[in-house]
Amino acid sequence: xxxxxxxxxxxxxxxxxxxxxxxxxxxxxxxxxxxxxxxxxxxxxxxxxxxxxxxxxxxxxxxxxxxxxxxxxxxxxxxxxxxxxxxxxxxxxxxxxxxxxxxxxxxxxxxxxxxxxxxxxxxxxxxxxxxxxxxxxxxxxxxxxxxxxxxxxxxxxxxxxxxxxxxxxxxxxxxxxxxxxxxxxxxxxxxxxxxxxxxxxxxxxxxxxxxxxxxxxxxxxxxxxxxxxxxxxxxxxxxxxxxxxxxxxxxxxxxxxxxxxxxxxxxxxxxxxxxxxxxxxxxxxxxxxxxxxxxxxxxxxx
Amino acid sequence: xxxxxxxxxxxxxxxxxxxxxxxxxxxxxxxxxxxxxxxxxxxxxxxxxxxxxxxxxxxxxxxxxxxxxxxxxxxxxxxxxxxxxxxxxxxxxxxxxxxxxxxxxxxxxxxxxxxxxxxxxxxxxxxxxxxxxxxxxxxxxxxxxxxxxxxxxxxxxxxxxxxxxxxxxxxxxxxxxxxxxxxxxxxxxxxxxxxxxxxxxxxxxxxxxxxxxxxxxxxxxxxxxxxxxxxxxxxxxxxxxxxxxxxxxxxxxxxxxxxxxxxxxxxxxxxxxxxx
Numbered sequence: 001x002x003x004x005x006x007x008x009x010x011x012x013x014x015x016x017x018x019x020x021x022x023x024x025x026x027x028x029x030x031x032x033x034x035x036x037x038x039x040x041x042x043x044x045x046x047x048x049x050x051x052x053x054x055x056x057x058x059x060x061x062x063x064x065x066x067x068x069x070x071x072x073x074x075x076x077x078x079x080x081x082x083x084x085x086x087x088x089x090x091x092x093x094x095x096x097x098x099x100x101x102x103x104x105x106x107x108x109x110x111x112x113x114x115x116x117x118x119x120x121x122x123x124x125x126x127x128x129x130x131x132x133x134x135x136x137x138x139x140x141x142x143x144x145x146x147x148x149x150x151x152x153x154x155x156x157x158x159x160x161x162x163x164x165x166x167x168x169x170x171x172x173x174x175x176x177x178x179x180x181x182x183x184x185x186x187x188x189x190x191x192x193x194x195x196x197x198x199x200x201x202x203x204x205x206x207x208x209x210x211x212x213x214x215x216x217x218x219x220x221x222x223x224x225x226x227x228x229x230x231x232x233x234x235x236x237x238x239x240x241x242x243x244x245x246x247x248x249x250x251x252x253x254x255x256x257x258x259x260x261x262x263x264x265x266x267x268x269x270x271x272x273x274x275x276x277x278x279x280x281x282x283x284x285x286x287x288x289x290x291x292x293x294x295x296x297x298x299x300x301x302x
Numbered sequence: 303x304x305x306x307x308x309x310x311x312x313x314x315x316x317x318x319x320x321x322x323x324x325x326x327x328x329x330x331x332x333x334x335x336x337x338x339x340x341x342x343x344x345x346x347x348x349x350x351x352x353x354x355x356x357x358x359x360x361x362x363x364x365x366x367x368x369x370x371x372x373x374x375x376x377x378x379x380x381x382x383x384x385x386x387x388x389x390x391x392x393x394x395x396x397x398x399x400x401x402x403x404x405x406x407x408x409x410x411x412x413x414x415x416x417x418x419x420x421x422x423x424x425x426x427x428x429x430x431x432x433x434x435x436x437x438x439x440x441x442x443x444x445x446x447x448x449x450x451x452x453x454x455x456x457x458x459x460x461x462x463x464x465x466x467x468x469x470x471x472x473x474x475x476x477x478x479x480x481x482x483x484x485x486x487x488x489x490x491x492x493x494x495x496x497x498x499x500x501x502x503x504x505x506x507x508x509x510x511x512x513x514x515x516x517x518x519x520x521x522x523x524x525x526x527x528x529x530x531x532x533x534x535x536x537x538x539x540x541x542x543x544x545x546x547x548x549x550x551x552x553x554x555x556x557x558x559x560x561x562x563x564x565x566x567x568x569x570x571x572x573x574x575x576x577x578x
Contacts, residue, residue: 188416191412193374195479
């Protein structure tokens, strides 16, 4: 008897229960599924160009990746073999010069903008100009250094190339380093002041060490960007088929990967065209390595 | 009119202690932020080896007064202090005084735990290195962590980040960092407001131990905390009679007296919970 009663109560409960079961084809659920599907598709589409470029570079340039290619001088017209050694060294040296100039200036400027006087007219102007400079056409950096330096030195040189790259790296370094330093919590700086730090000590002992992973990210992204630049080098470093020869060599025309790609890809010889593909792959790998480094070093250590 | 009368009574009721038991004697006339008068007419002696609690409703200037004691407020460009704070016979607001050096002798613990993003060891050693301490660093770090009742919890992970600790542990790490340089006075600005009840309990017990070696000034918005730990209590209130919001000291005395037998009507209303 009692069983029947509870059964009846249960049925009554079921009838008054709110409808919570969803259906796949019901309006809202269906819409949600369609939108999710579209975002998936677009995400894949966005990654498609990168993967097709990588695939093509590996397919066409991968075969020539070997020690000879990475170290030898480039071949002349009908020669077989040869390599892209001087271009790799040239790109490395010029990016190095650019980094050596832009990193200290950029970080000091960022310290000023983030810590010393963030709200002065000078700071607002400098920040605005740095933002304008990020969108600066890279070829103009080349033209500028050509007029300022190449004409005066009467020669294309690695110095001029490095300085042109520094002009392009500087705004990225300034703005990302400023952002990274601003992320350091005020309460940490207060603690340092409370311990009896001067402003210089707060910056050097607390703000900079705490913000350095973020600063590194900016620096490495700037380096990666500079390594791939070609237009500014066209007017400043030009090209060379030889390795940089000592300190004096820095004042002479210098080879770079991007210009080598440009020169060789237009030549009617299979050997050169193959090397252009290989150089492209090497360049992409270098940029990739810096991007990965930026991610790894950008992680907070503590 | 009423406000001025009130101020005069507060002056008359000023808590007086023997100068030789006073480690800091704060006699402030006016504190301004720009044109805004934030605190006026308050005489607040900080006694040696005691905990002086600052209580009062929000906006009454208790934190401002505390932060005036180690010149932390000087970091705010529009801050202006009139009056004197005597510390070992010197007025720390004298023109010849370097605020940076003041802060090395008067330690501070903040409302939010704020360890540096460094290892636990480096956090505690920070002030010692700043003062170019040449002795046995390990020993001093251990001593500071022991006196902050944190040593047993962290002794096996001194290389770990200070930020990896729990909130209560972080606050005790900040206390260890502040006491590592053995300052005379420890200023604590609502040190438990971001902590859970268990961590609060630990920090309160720690304060009671610390007063054997240090003089503590404690701002708290929690009256029960003041009754639990403070020897002397200063009650501040805010005067809105003249359109401003100016804080001032209403009454100061032994904690028992302030809570059980308050002299001023305002104190009576505040400690009985009529306003907060």
